[in-house]
Amino acid sequence: MVTIKDMAEMLGLSTTTVSNVIHGKTSEVSQMTVQRVQKLLAEYDYVPNINARNLAQNQSKIIGLAMKGSLHKYSNMLLDPFISELVGALEGEIRKQGYFMMLYISTSIEEIIQYVSSWNVDGLIVTGMQHDDYIKIKHRYKKPAVLIDSYLSKDVIQYANVGLEDETGGYQMTKYLLENGHRNIGFIADNMTGVDYYRFLGHKRALEEYGLSTKEENLIIIPAGKMETQDVLNDFYVKAEKYSAFMFCSDYYAAIVLNFLQDRGLQVPEDISITGFDNNYFSRMVRPMITTVNQDISQRGKQAVHYLIDLIDEKVPKQMDIKFPVELVIRGSVRKISK
Secondary structure, eight states: OOOHHHHHHHHTOOHHHHHHHHTTOOTTSOHHHHHHHHHHHHHTTOOOOHHHHHHHTTOOOEEEEEEEOOTTTOSOGGGSHHHHHHHHHHHHHHHHTTOEEEEEEESOHHHHHHHHTTOOOSEEEEESOOHHHHHHHHHHOOSOEEEESOOOOTTOOSOEEEEEOHHHHHHHHHHHHHHTTOOOEEEEESOSSHHHHHHHHHHHHHHHHTTOOOOGGGEEEOOTTOTTSHHHHHHHHHHTTTOSEEEESSHHHHHHHHHHHHHTTOOTTTTOEEEOSBOOTHHHHSSSOOBEEEOOHHHHHHHHHHHHHHHHTTOOOSOSEEEEOOEEEOOSSOOOOOO
16 A cells, blocks of 8 residues: 555655645645645545554544443333434534544443443443442543433542433423323333432422422332333323323333323323423324423533543543533423313
8 A cells, every 4th residue: 555655755745744635634735735645645545544643643533432221121222212312413423523433332331341441442421320330430441431311429529421400300391280280190210210310309399399299109110121011001091090191201101102092092181191301203203292301412412522522632621510401392292270
């Protein structure tokens, strides 16, 4: 393969000039010289040796993305619209910043640590991690890392996280239902850790402001991996007689139950009101479209990338734990109950 030195000699230029054209640094190179170098590059089908350049700069120019899934929850995490939009936003911004992305998904934190520790990456973005997971990663992985949607205990210091105002979202949606006359509200999640737990805390705060207690029976936890089974869906049909509203922690679950109930003859919102969380395409593809909580997933992904690059460049961010705002999206899935 022809080298930069070979081409410089052919063109009577310095190796620096040829290298600058190859890497797009042409502000101080004449247009004629740029054209001469590019013509020669095309003639020889020259492909830059990125690994050699990165080795010289003591960087891999690779950012790792490690995602911990929930056991039995996903057969394919990338089918989740939240996950797919986040991964797309991360990859696009990583590429825009001149890096490449490596992705690893597993339900085992030990497996993630094993592979991530062997990667020659400049930094790491991690999602789905709880307190113990991050402690294990931090013990083995010493390069910069940024978390997404992680809630760590206060004894963990100096961690970077791009989160969401989950508690505020749960509070705003519950308050909206209460303002519309709903008092028997079923809160539905698939766990009580991380983001769903904080959404529940917001739900609880709104109830208490209205003088209502949080009843254990109104907290409905979906069994892992069982959402679309007939038994679970039938249980929602039965529970619909008890509640005036179902408040889901995701649009995906809300859309599944809405379709099932309407197939069984119940009308939304006339017989039961339904709300979601995320404002992804599931909330818009059913009828009526679902009242939900909006979050800007793509902007959060971009922020995580900028956050990490600052850490790679040894810049200390002004904030170490960013919480992105949420807002209600009012559609047609909630009925106003007359007093």
